[in-house]
Amino acid sequence: MEWTGLNELREKYLSFFESKGHLRLQSFSLIPKDDNSLLLINSGMAPMKKYFTGEVTPPRKRVTTCQKCIRTPDIERVGITARHGTYFEMLGNFSFGDYFKHEATAWAWEFCTKVLDMPVDKLWVTIYTDDDEAFEIWTKEVGIDPSRIVRLGKEDNFWEHGSGPCGPCSEIYFDRGEQYGCGSPTCGVGCDCDRYVEFWNVVFSQFNSDGKGNYPPMEHPNIDTGMGLERLACIMQGVDNLFLVDTVQNIMKHICRIAGVKYGDDPKKDISLRVITDHIRSTTFMIGDGVMPSNEGRGYVLRRLLRRAARHGRLLGIDRTFLAEVAQTVIDENKNAYPELDEKRAMITKLIGVEEESFAKTIDQGLQLLSSYIDNSGNKVFSGADAFRLNDTYGFPIDLTKEILAERGMTVDEEEFKRLMLEQRERARAARKNAGADAWEGESDLLENVPETEFLGYGQMEASAKVLAIIRGGERVQSATAGDEIALVLDKTAFYAESGGQVGDTGSIESADAMIEVKNTTKNHAKNYLHHAVVTAGQIRVDEEVKVSIDKERRLAIMRNHTSAHLLQAALRKVLGDHVEQAGQLVNEKHVRFDFTHFSALTAEELGKVEQLVNQVILSGTPVECREMPIEEAKKLGAMALFGEKYGNIVRVVTVGDFSREFCGGTHIDNTAKIGLFKIVSESSVAAGVRRIEGVTGAGVLDLLNRTIGEIEEAAAALKLNNSSELVQKAVQLSAELKEKDKTIEMLNSKLAGIQIDSLIAGAKQVGGVQVITAVFPGTEPDALRALCDKARDHAPNMVAVFAGTRDGKANIAACVAKEAMANGVNAGQIVRAVAQLAGGNGGGRADSAMAGAKDLSKLDGALAEVEKIVANMLK
Structure with a gap:
């Protein structure tokens, strides 16, 4: 066999199974989609579980992938050994109720011996101990010498995880030679030494375990295979571990x-x-x-x-x-x-x-x-x-x-x-899903035979439709009457379903006998649009013809905000750089909330530039074009994709002149002039490396202006100004006066505290040869506390002082230790940490001087009372 690079091995594998009628899928994202059981994708089959269970129809019955995987249980072992790693790629070929053992084994052997030209005398096969069918296929159809097949027990060669699809498996091993063996006379396939390397596992999912020891056969058995790409590369390149690939x-x-x-x-x-x-x-x-x-x-x-x-x-x-x-x-x-x-x-x-x-x-x-x-x-x-x-x-x-x-x-x-x-x-972790929307996902089973809804809302705000299903109280019903809360499924609709950060439409549905108010619109995985509604009058029935009308003014406001989100992202990239990517958004009728990747707060100048760029495009009256096209064509045009998202072969691209071009399934206005104006309301941090901008458009800008002008006028009246134009000047004047007063108050507090220090020192407690003083100074800032500590420490070489300053319901604690006391083992950092922890805080610092904070003022006096005991325990 010839040395083969890792990238070439990947391509050989995928091309081989394409030649066997498999659809090549791109690797799924490492972030699991609709699967809360996994933190990160950790195997080739993990993102395809719903294909195996039948919850989702696969794009083809034969699929092949090279899946990116992360496994984290052994992070501490990575580096210590050459075996452990967190990232790897898993090659796989899958059959969803199509071919089974005959084809899977034949193709595995063909790829190893014909495509990779592995020596037959280096290959071994294991089977489940009771799987005589696999033995017959491997020996009589594939033609493997029976002496090179090893039967292993359930622990090694039977794949089962609780209840559900399971079955025996066959593994292919490569013999690296005696020099890698352990020398034991029983050394063979399955030994823990480095001689026999298992590199391909073919799982025959043919039973459906009930979790109680019963294994009825599946009507349509599946094939699930996995082969570590790096492990295969080690064999083909003749190296000992993945770090040498x-x-x-x-x-x-x-x-x-x-x-x-x-x-x-x-x-x-x-x-x-x-x-x-x-x-x-x-x-x-x-x-x-x-x-x-x-x-x-x-x-x-x-x-x-x-x-x-x-x-x-x-x-x-x-x-x-x-x-x-x-x-x-x-x-x-x-x-x-x-x-x-x-x-x-x-x-x-x-x-x-x-x-x-x-x-x-x-x-x-x-x-x-x-x-x-x-x-x-x-x-x-x-x-x-x-x-x-x-x-x-x-x-x-x-x-x-x-x-x-x-x-x-x-x-x-x-x-x-x-x-x-x-x-x-002391807080629960935020739920990863929107509980309200997710509650309706459970209705998917009720809608199993209902065809997907045709969406007409890109070009229409009204439409005629037919009622396909009504869900009330978690059950599918034939009719609903006034007062009923329902989810209505139609054959077509103009209502946009909540997705991509854009909220669902509201509006009304009318039949000959009923009036229905739609409160929200969502959709399930089968693309059934669920109109969450209340019947306000009459009775609605399955198979009736209805007229759907979305709330036009609300939709137009949402569209203005959605298009402005595209302009905002383009402007951010122009001002801040190409590292800016969308990290989430919410677009409703009131505002646009846009999260993006960036690593520092935006300056006033940067925000001004971004806002100016967006408004220049709005005022230019640039047409907004929305059209569907093949994904490769969209990429060639430079359309931006949503960070971390996967797309189908056909995508919808929204283009605003030469300024913005993005993949997007949302609804948009047809000309930027209809946005009116865009105004940034706030900029903040969401998480490390993620910032958030909130903005308003159209009528939202007018509302913001009216509110702001009203607040300015109220502030001017409160300050007894005749003209609101004098507000800034008056605010500056008042601020300067308050600062001057704060300085005077702090100076007086320091003088009072200084007077107290002398009397505190006179009454210092003697603890094992050192002097200890403690005190609380209300309204004293940290800098003043440090100065008081320094004054106390300078008074005697064996002095230990711990002072607390209280302000705004919190306390700052300062500790200092003079040289002789420090030489005897007293440590300011340890003292201040112990005292702070007793009062619900924390802190620390050097042995001679330290600061801490505390939150529970009710425990502060008691904490300071413990200082003598803390010092006594430290003395050598």
Whole structure:
């Protein structure tokens, strides 16, 4: 067999199964669609589960894919061994009730021996111990020597996950030779050593398990296969692990050039090289599919991988950000198979660079603090409170803390860490789905035989239609009367169904006998439009003819806002750069809310430029063209796709002159002049790397102007001004006067506190040879507290002072320790942290001076009363 590159192997496999009548599908996104059971796609069949269960009809009964996958249970092992990785590609050929064992086995063998020219004497096959049918097919039809077939038990060769489709499987192994064996006389297929490598698994889904030990045969059995592309490449390239495969090696070589090291020279450096290589592959693909860094869910997986890679860069001696550079190589190695990586190059590299830069600002301080904590710990279990502070204050992930501790033979008190995290959050995670819309998805089974609704709403606001189904109270009924809340399904409609960030239409439906008010419109996976409505008069029946009329004024307002969202995205890209991508939107009749990828707040100048560009296009009266076309033609025209979204072969493209061209299934006005004007109302942060702009158009701009003018006039009246034009001047004058008064108050407070210090020092408590004073100063700012601490510390070399200042329902706590007291083991950082925690806060700092914050003022006096005991425990 010949050495074959990974990209060539992928193409050979997909082309081979295309020649066998399979439809080649592009890899599904790593973000599962309509599947809450998975955080990220982790196998070739995972995104096609609904094809196997029959919930969704597959595009063809024979399908082949190369699926991007992420598996995260062994993140800590990645790098430590050469076997573990988080990102991989899974080749697969699938039959949904079409061919079965005869074809699946014959084609697998043909691909291995004819296409890849693998030596027959190196290949072995395993079957389920009771699967005599597979044995007969492999030996008599495929022609394999029976001595090269191994029967294995249920644990190895029977695929079953709870109830549902399951069945036996056959696996193909490659014998790498005796030099990779364990030397045991029983060494053979199934041994844990490195000699026999399983690379292809063919699952025969022929039973439907009820989960109670019963396995009735399926009427239409399926084929589900999986073959790891990197594992196959290892065999074809004669290398020991995935990090030596050609495309992966090219990524690692880039890291080696940056670090000035060579793989194989130093085992410790090799670990770091493997970590960075694997993690930058994973993160590049995850961002390419729309995953954004965050502190939970798949966003946390992304952030964790990036930070782990950044830290290992430091271990290699790389003292700058570098991951975005390496991501360029990841893209270059994979762009032919995954062109979306090249399309999103600017976005991917920008996001990685910003995330690494953000982590770089905290990692040195976090590492220094962690080392300090470890040195002062004195035991093998690290404080959960310290781990929490590292995470909360310095953005230092708990996983990284655990990993560094493990390198020193230590563990962390995870129970305490989790408790503190729960106390901090005390909120349920937001539901990932819109519960109201999702409630109707359950009606899909009730509408199993109802054809999809024909949508006429791009060109019509009224239409004649026929009632196909009525759902009331979770049941399908033949009629509904006045007062009933229903979901109405028609053969055609002008009502737009909620999707793509655009809200559903409202309006009315009339029959000869009934009046119906439509409150919202949604659609299910089968493209049945559900008109959520109330029967206001009469009776509506299945098969009746009706007239549908959408709320025209509301729809026009929605259309104005939707078209302005397209103009807004184009303007943002022109002002900020090509890394800007849509990260979500809501378009209704009141406003447009547009989320986009960017990494800092927009300046007033940037917002002004964006708004100006949008309004220039509006005032130019540019026609808006909407038309359907093949997706490849749309891409050639430069149409923008929604970040992380997958599209069919035919797409709808909305074009606004030379300014904007996007894939979009929503409704739009036909000329920008009809938008009237566009005004940005707010700009804010949604998540790390995601900003949000809210804006209004048309009548919304008039409403905003009227409200603003009214507020200005009210403010002028409150300040007893005759003319609202004097408002700014008066506000500046009042602000200056208040600042001057604040300074006077602070100066007086400081003088009063200074007078108190002398009496506090006179009454200092003696604790084991040091003097301890505590006090609360209402209305005192942090800077003043520090000054008071410095004054107390300068008074005596054995002084320990802890002062709290209260303001606006919160407290700041300052602690200082003079030289002699510090030499005796007293630590200001530890004191202030302990006191703050007793009052519902946290903080810390240096041994001689530290600050903290507290939230529970009712516990402040009690916390300060504990200072003497805390100091006594510290004294040597």
